[in-house]
Amino acid sequence: LMDWAAAALLLIGGVLIAMAVGIPVAFGFLLIDLVGVVLFMGGEAGIRQLVNNAFSSVTAYTLAPIPLFLLMGELFFHTGLAVRVFDAVDKLLGRVPARLSMTTVAGGTLFAALSGSSMGNTALLGSLMVPEMSRRGYKPVLSVGPIMGTGSLAILIPPSAMAVLLGSIALIDIGKLLLAGIIPGLMLSGLYVALIVLITRIDPQAAPAFEIEAVPPAAKVQAFVFDILPMSLIIGLVIGSMLAGWATPTEAAAFGAVGVLALAAFMGRLTLAAMISATTGTLKVTVMALFIVLGSVTFSQVVAFSGASSGLIAWATGFELSPLAMLLTMFVVLLVLGCFMDQIAMMMLTVPIFFPLASSLGFDPIWFGVIVMMAMEIGYTTPPFGLLLFIMRGLAPAGMTLADIYVAAMPYLVCALIVVALLVAFPSLVTFLS
Structure with missing residues (x-):
């Protein structure tokens, strides 16, 4: 048997090479899994165990x-x-x-609590607001800055498909x-609001004021009652049922899906085309997620x-570094x-290596999971290959360069780093709900 360093270099290096040559991530991991099984788990018997x-x-x-x-x-x-919710929020905010x-x-924060997808959240915000x-x-x-910042909240605020995967x-x-992602997600949303206020104070021309038609109080109440309140109730019941221990994540997710389905039908928005598009999109991402789990779990076993x-880990x-x-x-x-x-x-x-290491250092696994999700949230908008940067590039107006988008994302990344520092300083922000 080769020593651990050579094994790690072969397995991790092999995955990186597979991705570099363009093999899809899940299949790249499965390919290296097979190589690892042959080398470390006894060939045919190992393959049977892997299957x-x-x-x-x-x-x-x-x-x-x-x-x-x-x-x-x-x-x-x-x-x-989603469009109805954004129109309603716009009416309620008035002339701020x-x-x-x-x-x-x-x-975007409200949609993050319904979409479960950072890329979907960003694409919706960009198409509606840009x-x-x-x-x-x-x-x-x-x-584009607030769109990318708020778009990535879907990785933290439940229901987060990425959190389930992690x-x-x-x-x-x-x-x-x-549940542990709720407070960090809301903190981040609050910091984004504070940042926008600060920028408008420093540079009022960053968001030029314009006259808008006054919305009567009755119209605001109607927008809240018919467009925001039903969505908020679904979100509250999905999260609240998990928080109270009344429902498992699966049961809460089923309730959420049925709730949105019933609400769309009640409002006359449930069409055959919408159902086909929704189920097709769900099927595509679910199959990808299952391949990812398959490749990752087997990779973890081969690495171990x-x-x-x-x-x-040893x-x-x-190095005798402190846990921090x-x-x-x-x-x-x-x-x-x-x-x-x-x-x-x-x-x-990283999960097959970092989580056992975090456990050996005595870190709470839920808290550490949120720290990892924060790092992934930041990674969505870090140059040069952050996925949300490229989504925004496709939605940005003519004349806006990728460099402009990079610069616009930076203040929102600083907000995310501030939240990470607060979570490290005060772990109970994560753990008290869970």
Whole structure:
């Protein structure tokens, strides 16, 4: 048997090479899994064991919330309920400074609690808000900046498909991980509002004021009662049922999907085309997620069997760094990876190593899971390859360069780093709900 360093280099290096040559992430991991099984787990007997483990990993009950949460968000988007919510938020905000930016943060936070997808959240916000912001002369820092910042909240605020995926791969309590993301997500949303206020104070021309038609109080009440309140009730019942212990994540997700379905039908927005689009979108992402779980769980087993994970942990803890310094090192590694690869690849590559290391350092696994999700949230908008940067590039008005989008994202990344520092300083912000 080769020593742990050579095994780690072969397995991790092999995955990176597979991704570099363009093999899809899940299939790249499966390819390296097969190589690892032949080398470390006895060839044919190891492959049989790998197949058995792979089957059990994708048939786990804990994965059931993923398609249900995704269906909830897809129905919300394709039935047009999302547009109604944003219109209602816009009416309620009235004449506040940087109104469109504030609408983006408020509506985007609400949609994050229904969509479960950061990329879907960003695409919706961009398509709804960018044209009007551009027409009104908003600078990028108050147009595309809030969209990318708020778009990424879907990774934290439940129902988060990424949190379910992370919990499944890291073998931690998914319900607790979902609930643990609520406070950090709301803190981040609040910091974005404070940042927008600060920018408008420093540079009023970043969001030029414009006359809007006054909305009568009765119209505001109607918008709240018919468009915002029903969505808020669904969100409250989904999260509240988990928080109170009345429902598992799967049961809460099923309730959320049925709730949005019933609401769309009640409002006359449930069409055959919307149903087909929603179920097709859900199916595509769910199949991808199951392949990811299959590849990642088997990769974790091969890494452990080869001795690479135990060797890496012994090597890392041998430096006698403090737990805080080790946490900072892991976080920086995640930030660097976020500059060059997508969140799923980051998760599959680091979870088999980082979570056992975090456990050996005595970190609460739920708290550490939220720190990892914060790193992935930041990775969505870090140059040069943050996924949300490219989504915004496709939606940005003519004349706005990728460099402009990079600069616009930076203040919102600083907000995210402030939240991480607060979570490290006060872990109870994460753990008291879970």
